[in-house]
Amino acid sequence: MNVCWLTATLITRNALQFSHAPQQGLTVNVCVQVDTMEMMRHPEETTSMRRQTVASYFRYSLMDLLSKMVVGQPHFVRCIRPNDDRQALLFCKERVMVQLRYTGILETVNIRRQGYSHRIQFEEFVNRYYYLAFRAHQIPETSKENAAAILERAKLQGTVLGKTKVFLKYYHVEQLNLLLREVIARVVVMQAYVKGWLGARRYQKVKDKRNRGAIIIQSAWRGYVARQNLKQIKKEREEAAIRIQSVEDKRGCQKGLERGGQGEEIWHFFLWLS
Numbered sequence: 001m002n003v004c005w006l007t008a009t010l011i012t013r014n015a016l017q018f019s020h021a022p023q024q025g026l027t028v029n030v031c032v033q034v035d036t037m038e039m040m041r042h043p044e045e046t047t048s049m050r051r052q053t054v055a056s057y058f059r060y061s062l063m064d065l066l067s068k069m070v071v072g073q074p075h076f077v078r079c080i081r082p083n084d085d086r087q088a089l090l091f092c093k094e095r096v097m098v099q100l101r102y103t104g105i106l107e108t109v110n111i112r113r114q115g116y117s118h119r120i121q122f123e124e125f126v127n128r129y130y131y132l133a134f135r136a137h138q139i140p141e142t143s144k145e146n147a148a149a150i151l152e153r154a155k156l157q158g159t160v161l162g163k164t165k166v167f168l169k170y171y172h173v174e175q176l177n178l179l180l181r182e183v184i185a186r187v188v189v190m191q192a193y194v195k196g197w198l199g200a201r202r203y204q205k206v207k208d209k210r211n212r213g214a215i216i217i218q219s220a221w222r223g224y225v226a227r228q229n230l231k232q233i234k235k236e237r238e239e240a241a242i243r244i245q246s247v248e249d250k251r252g253c254q255k256g257l258e259r260g261g262q263g264e265e266i267w268h269f270f271l272w273l274s
Helices: 020-036 054-071 093-102 105-114 122-132 144-154 170-259 263-273
Strands: 118-121 165-168
Touching (some): 093 105, 118 122, 122 165, 122 170, 144 170, 165 170
Antiparallel strands (some): 118 165
Protein backbone atom coordinates (compact mmCIF):
# COMPACT_ATOMS: atom_id res chain seq x y z
CA MET A 1 0.00 0.00 0.00
CA ASN A 2 1.43 3.31 -1.12
CA VAL A 3 0.55 6.64 0.45
CA CYS A 4 0.76 9.79 -1.64
CA TRP A 5 0.70 13.35 -0.38
CA LEU A 6 -0.45 16.31 -2.41
CA THR A 7 1.44 19.47 -1.51
CA ALA A 8 -0.18 21.85 -3.89
CA THR A 9 -2.88 22.97 -1.47
CA LEU A 10 -0.77 22.95 1.73
CA ILE A 11 -0.36 26.24 3.57
CA THR A 12 3.15 27.46 4.28
CA ARG A 13 4.17 26.47 7.79
CA ASN A 14 4.13 29.24 10.42
CA ALA A 15 3.01 31.81 7.87
CA LEU A 16 0.74 33.58 10.34
CA GLN A 17 1.13 37.33 9.98
CA PHE A 18 0.39 39.99 12.63
CA SER A 19 -2.33 42.50 12.03
CA HIS A 20 -1.45 46.14 11.56
CA ALA A 21 -2.60 47.26 15.05
CA PRO A 22 -0.42 44.99 17.25
CA GLN A 23 2.38 45.25 14.73
CA GLN A 24 2.98 48.90 15.61
CA GLY A 25 3.14 48.11 19.36
CA LEU A 26 5.53 45.19 18.91
CA THR A 27 7.87 46.84 16.45
CA VAL A 28 9.79 48.82 19.06
CA ASN A 29 10.20 45.93 21.52
CA VAL A 30 11.24 43.44 18.88
CA CYS A 31 13.70 45.87 17.36
CA VAL A 32 15.31 46.42 20.75
CA GLN A 33 15.67 42.67 21.19
CA VAL A 34 17.07 42.36 17.71
CA ASP A 35 19.73 44.96 18.48
CA THR A 36 20.79 43.16 21.67
CA MET A 37 21.03 39.81 19.88
CA GLU A 38 22.56 41.09 16.64
CA MET A 39 25.80 39.15 17.17
CA MET A 40 24.01 35.86 17.91
CA ARG A 41 21.74 35.70 14.85
CA HIS A 42 22.28 34.20 11.46
CA PRO A 43 23.24 36.69 8.75
CA GLU A 44 20.23 35.69 6.64
CA GLU A 45 17.73 36.51 9.42
CA THR A 46 15.90 39.78 8.99
CA THR A 47 14.68 42.35 11.49
CA SER A 48 11.73 43.52 9.43
CA MET A 49 8.40 42.97 11.16
CA ARG A 50 6.63 42.58 7.82
CA ARG A 51 8.42 39.28 7.13
CA GLN A 52 8.85 38.12 10.77
CA THR A 53 6.70 35.18 11.89
CA VAL A 54 5.57 33.95 15.33
CA ALA A 55 8.29 31.29 15.38
CA SER A 56 11.06 33.79 14.64
CA TYR A 57 9.73 36.16 17.30
CA PHE A 58 9.66 33.29 19.81
CA ARG A 59 13.21 32.32 18.81
CA TYR A 60 14.44 35.87 19.33
CA SER A 61 12.78 36.07 22.75
CA LEU A 62 14.27 32.71 23.73
CA MET A 63 17.76 33.78 22.65
CA ASP A 64 17.40 37.02 24.61
CA LEU A 65 16.43 35.04 27.71
CA LEU A 66 19.36 32.68 27.17
CA SER A 67 21.81 35.58 26.88
CA LYS A 68 20.57 37.01 30.19
CA MET A 69 20.90 33.61 31.88
CA VAL A 70 24.46 33.20 30.60
CA VAL A 71 25.49 36.61 31.93
CA GLY A 72 23.88 36.04 35.34
CA GLN A 73 24.09 33.18 37.82
CA PRO A 74 20.68 31.51 37.88
CA HIS A 75 19.67 29.05 40.58
CA PHE A 76 17.11 26.44 39.65
CA VAL A 77 14.58 25.53 42.33
CA ARG A 78 12.65 22.29 42.12
CA CYS A 79 9.32 22.32 43.90
CA ILE A 80 8.24 19.05 45.51
CA ARG A 81 4.60 18.50 46.42
CA PRO A 82 4.21 16.82 49.82
CA ASN A 83 0.76 15.47 48.93
CA ASP A 84 -1.79 15.50 46.12
CA ASP A 85 -4.60 17.02 48.21
CA ARG A 86 -2.88 20.36 48.85
CA GLN A 87 -3.29 19.99 52.58
CA ALA A 88 -1.02 21.56 55.15
CA LEU A 89 1.12 19.44 57.49
CA LEU A 90 0.54 16.29 55.42
CA PHE A 91 3.59 14.46 54.07
CA CYS A 92 3.26 11.52 51.67
CA LYS A 93 6.55 9.66 51.59
CA GLU A 94 5.81 7.59 48.46
CA ARG A 95 4.68 10.62 46.48
CA VAL A 96 7.76 12.62 47.47
CA MET A 97 10.13 9.75 46.64
CA VAL A 98 8.58 9.39 43.19
CA GLN A 99 9.08 13.09 42.50
CA LEU A 100 12.67 13.00 43.73
CA ARG A 101 13.41 9.95 41.63
CA TYR A 102 11.89 11.28 38.40
CA THR A 103 13.39 14.76 38.72
CA GLY A 104 16.87 13.25 39.05
CA ILE A 105 17.61 14.65 42.48
CA LEU A 106 18.52 11.26 43.96
CA GLU A 107 20.98 10.56 41.14
CA THR A 108 22.42 14.04 41.55
CA VAL A 109 22.93 13.41 45.25
CA ASN A 110 24.61 10.07 44.57
CA ILE A 111 26.89 11.65 41.98
CA ARG A 112 27.79 14.44 44.38
CA ARG A 113 28.59 11.89 47.07
CA GLN A 114 30.81 9.85 44.78
CA GLY A 115 32.62 12.91 43.44
CA TYR A 116 34.26 15.91 45.10
CA SER A 117 31.40 18.19 45.97
CA HIS A 118 33.61 20.81 47.66
CA ARG A 119 36.37 22.50 45.68
CA ILE A 120 38.03 25.21 47.73
CA GLN A 121 40.81 27.56 46.71
CA PHE A 122 44.11 27.23 48.58
CA GLU A 123 43.83 30.76 49.96
CA GLU A 124 40.34 30.24 51.34
CA PHE A 125 41.18 26.77 52.68
CA VAL A 126 44.31 27.90 54.55
CA ASN A 127 42.64 31.00 55.96
CA ARG A 128 39.70 28.93 57.23
CA TYR A 129 41.45 25.87 58.70
CA TYR A 130 44.99 27.00 59.59
CA TYR A 131 44.12 26.66 63.30
CA LEU A 132 44.33 22.87 62.86
CA ALA A 133 48.06 22.84 62.01
CA PHE A 134 49.45 26.22 63.03
CA ARG A 135 49.40 28.43 66.08
CA ALA A 136 46.86 31.18 66.43
CA HIS A 137 49.42 33.99 66.24
CA GLN A 138 51.02 32.55 63.11
CA ILE A 139 49.83 33.68 59.68
CA PRO A 140 50.82 30.95 57.19
CA GLU A 141 51.20 31.51 53.48
CA THR A 142 48.38 30.42 51.20
CA SER A 143 50.36 27.70 49.45
CA LYS A 144 49.83 24.09 48.46
CA GLU A 145 52.32 22.87 51.08
CA ASN A 146 50.39 24.51 53.93
CA ALA A 147 47.13 23.05 52.65
CA ALA A 148 48.76 19.61 52.56
CA ALA A 149 50.05 20.14 56.14
CA ILE A 150 46.53 20.97 57.34
CA LEU A 151 45.09 17.87 55.67
CA GLU A 152 47.88 15.70 57.13
CA ARG A 153 47.30 17.11 60.62
CA ALA A 154 43.54 16.49 60.27
CA LYS A 155 44.25 12.88 59.14
CA LEU A 156 41.82 13.00 56.22
CA GLN A 157 41.93 10.30 53.57
CA GLY A 158 40.60 10.50 50.04
CA THR A 159 41.35 14.18 49.45
CA VAL A 160 43.03 15.47 46.29
CA LEU A 161 45.18 18.55 45.84
CA GLY A 162 44.97 20.24 42.46
CA LYS A 163 46.92 23.15 41.05
CA THR A 164 44.86 25.84 42.75
CA LYS A 165 42.14 23.99 44.69
CA VAL A 166 41.58 21.35 47.35
CA PHE A 167 39.07 18.69 46.32
CA LEU A 168 37.03 17.38 49.24
CA LYS A 169 34.09 15.06 49.61
CA TYR A 170 30.99 16.05 51.53
CA TYR A 171 32.05 14.27 54.75
CA HIS A 172 35.54 15.82 54.66
CA VAL A 173 34.08 19.27 55.22
CA GLU A 174 32.01 17.98 58.13
CA GLN A 175 35.11 16.43 59.72
CA LEU A 176 37.14 19.61 59.25
CA ASN A 177 34.37 21.75 60.71
CA LEU A 178 34.11 19.40 63.70
CA LEU A 179 37.85 19.55 64.34
CA LEU A 180 37.84 23.32 63.94
CA ARG A 181 34.95 23.60 66.39
CA GLU A 182 36.87 21.53 68.96
CA VAL A 183 39.99 23.68 68.56
CA ILE A 184 37.97 26.87 68.90
CA ALA A 185 36.26 25.45 72.00
CA ARG A 186 39.64 24.77 73.61
CA VAL A 187 40.80 28.25 72.67
CA VAL A 188 37.67 29.72 74.25
CA VAL A 189 38.30 27.75 77.47
CA MET A 190 41.91 28.97 77.60
CA GLN A 191 40.77 32.52 76.99
CA ALA A 192 38.23 32.19 79.79
CA TYR A 193 40.91 30.99 82.23
CA VAL A 194 43.34 33.72 81.18
CA LYS A 195 40.67 36.42 81.40
CA GLY A 196 39.66 35.11 84.84
CA TRP A 197 43.27 35.16 86.04
CA LEU A 198 43.81 38.66 84.70
CA GLY A 199 40.55 39.81 86.28
CA ALA A 200 41.51 38.32 89.66
CA ARG A 201 44.96 39.90 89.43
CA ARG A 202 43.46 43.27 88.53
CA TYR A 203 40.95 42.98 91.38
CA GLN A 204 43.75 42.09 93.82
CA LYS A 205 45.72 45.14 92.75
CA VAL A 206 42.68 47.38 93.21
CA LYS A 207 41.97 45.77 96.57
CA ASP A 208 45.57 46.27 97.77
CA LYS A 209 45.46 49.87 96.63
CA ARG A 210 42.22 50.44 98.51
CA ASN A 211 43.66 48.77 101.61
CA ARG A 212 46.73 51.00 101.47
CA GLY A 213 44.50 54.04 101.04
CA ALA A 214 42.33 52.94 103.98
CA ILE A 215 45.44 52.41 106.16
CA ILE A 216 46.73 55.88 105.27
CA ILE A 217 43.37 57.44 106.09
CA GLN A 218 43.15 55.48 109.37
CA SER A 219 46.68 56.49 110.39
CA ALA A 220 45.97 60.16 109.63
CA TRP A 221 42.72 60.01 111.60
CA ARG A 222 44.33 58.26 114.53
CA GLY A 223 47.18 60.80 114.55
CA TYR A 224 44.63 63.63 114.54
CA VAL A 225 42.66 62.05 117.39
CA ALA A 226 45.89 61.41 119.38
CA ARG A 227 46.98 65.04 118.92
CA GLN A 228 43.60 66.29 120.05
CA ASN A 229 43.74 64.02 123.09
CA LEU A 230 47.26 65.20 123.85
CA LYS A 231 46.16 68.82 123.66
CA GLN A 232 43.26 68.07 125.97
CA ILE A 233 45.54 66.30 128.45
CA LYS A 234 48.04 69.18 128.38
CA LYS A 235 45.27 71.66 128.95
CA GLU A 236 43.89 69.66 131.85
CA ARG A 237 47.39 69.30 133.34
CA GLU A 238 48.00 73.03 133.04
CA GLU A 239 44.69 73.80 134.70
CA ALA A 240 45.46 71.29 137.47
CA ALA A 241 48.90 72.79 137.95
CA ILE A 242 47.42 76.27 138.18
CA ARG A 243 44.92 75.09 140.76
CA ILE A 244 47.62 73.36 142.75
CA GLN A 245 49.77 76.46 142.62
CA SER A 246 46.86 78.63 143.76
CA VAL A 247 46.16 76.29 146.65
CA GLU A 248 49.81 76.29 147.65
CA ASP A 249 49.91 80.08 147.46
CA LYS A 250 46.84 80.33 149.69
CA ARG A 251 48.42 78.04 152.25
CA GLY A 252 51.62 80.08 152.21
CA CYS A 253 49.66 83.28 152.74
CA GLN A 254 47.76 81.78 155.65
CA LYS A 255 51.04 80.72 157.25
CA GLY A 256 52.43 84.18 156.73
CA LEU A 257 49.39 85.79 158.40
CA GLU A 258 49.81 83.52 161.34
CA ARG A 259 53.48 84.57 161.68
CA GLY A 260 53.05 88.29 161.15
CA GLY A 261 50.46 90.93 160.37
CA GLN A 262 52.08 92.00 157.12
CA GLY A 263 50.82 88.93 155.39
CA GLU A 264 47.15 90.00 155.78
CA GLU A 265 47.36 92.45 152.92
CA ILE A 266 48.92 89.75 150.69
CA TRP A 267 46.16 87.34 151.70
CA HIS A 268 43.44 89.81 150.70
CA PHE A 269 45.25 90.39 147.43
CA PHE A 270 45.25 86.68 146.54
CA LEU A 271 41.60 86.43 147.52
CA TRP A 272 40.82 89.25 145.17
CA LEU A 273 42.74 87.53 142.36
CA SER A 274 40.94 84.24 142.96
